[in-house]
Amino acid sequence: MKEKIVYGLGAIAMLILVRDINVIAGLPEEMQQGAIFKIIFFHVPMAITAMIAAAVALVASVLFLITKNFRFDSLAVGVTEVGLAFLAGNLVTGSIWGHVIWGEWWAWDARLTSALVCWILYAAYLMLRGAVEEPTQRATFAAVWSIFSFIDVPIVIFSIKWWRTQHPQPVFWGGGSFPPDWTKVFLWQMLAMVLLACVMTVVRVGQEDAQRELDSLRRTAHAM
């Protein structure tokens, strides 16, 4: 039953995405930037989803350290992997936009650099997990690393406020404005991305739980 609900939600997320792409294609082009501006409907929701994922990973890691309940560890690793994928999408869409508008794939400003560092830190989280054999130690070290990595997230978010960056100021937070119907599309996109991320995380957490159960059965079999 739970699986059906999860995959059902996944299907709904995909439907919203398809609908949004259709709507976005029908929107008029932006005055200065043209069609490429519409990438913002993917770039920004992906970034926000990745940040939410990082926050969930932080909470799950702290809860694991307090309770030592492995379900929180599964949640932390699941949501980190999904967040990493979304952040990668964010970096790639940003790069495509930069190539058209700046004429460069990459600019070394505070925003881009800190987002990349964030990505590397969470990738290191997954590598660290791979390097520790013992499950409790693995979960503990990973949780500590997740907390350490999260400290970098505010730096990413505030980098555009602290330093003058080449990255544009945000539309919603930096005094820019969106026409109301664009805002509506944006919010639908946000919903689709977050829903998709939730579904992927639930599936991934299920896999992680199954893997742990398998490992414990294998250990029991060895002990007998």
Place this chain on the structure above:
Amino acid sequence: MNFLRQVMVVAAKDLRAELRTKEALNGSLAFALVILLLFSFAFDPTGDTTREISGGLLWIVFAFAGALILNRSFARELPNDCLDALIAAPISGAALFLGKALANYCLLLAMEAVSLPVFGIFYSVRWTAQLPELALVLLLGTWALTVIGTMTSALTVNIRLREVMLPMLTYPMLVPALMGAMQLTMALIAGTPINKENVMWLKMLVGFDAIYTAVSLVLVETVLVG
């Protein structure tokens, strides 16, 4: 024993062990020289552009050569199960961490104190122009290096692929601090004082040090004991 005394005992023990063998210090100094030598092939050492980026080069030297000292911090306790004895000792993980960090800090500063003049000579950089400010940046940046390095050293001491994981964890985590230290050092060596433009970096360096020291002190017990 109160906390401070415990910290001092651990720091003195580590410094004594290091000064008897001098293995990490010598290795780190030699490595710093090698990196300075290698940079001279990559960039024209007398060019004006090199002088402009020299603050950045300096921190790369410190970060790479310092890693040799920081790597050894917990790993040297592995033979004869010294690490288990240290953890079993009636001191908190925070005291152990802070003691080791202090010892590492002294060793890193010693390495920097030798490489800085050598760097000045090799690249004809006048680094003494704003010495007190530069010293402040060095102290803050080195503490960032020490805290992150000591923590990752504790994290990786018992895991597979320690040598691979350590730099993979340390350097990305250090980026905000290294960025700040590099920007400030470049400005100071070029003769620009700390002003409204770059004081943000100094604030970030202080914030980085404070936050990561606090988080490390809270979490190190979990890492060492589980």
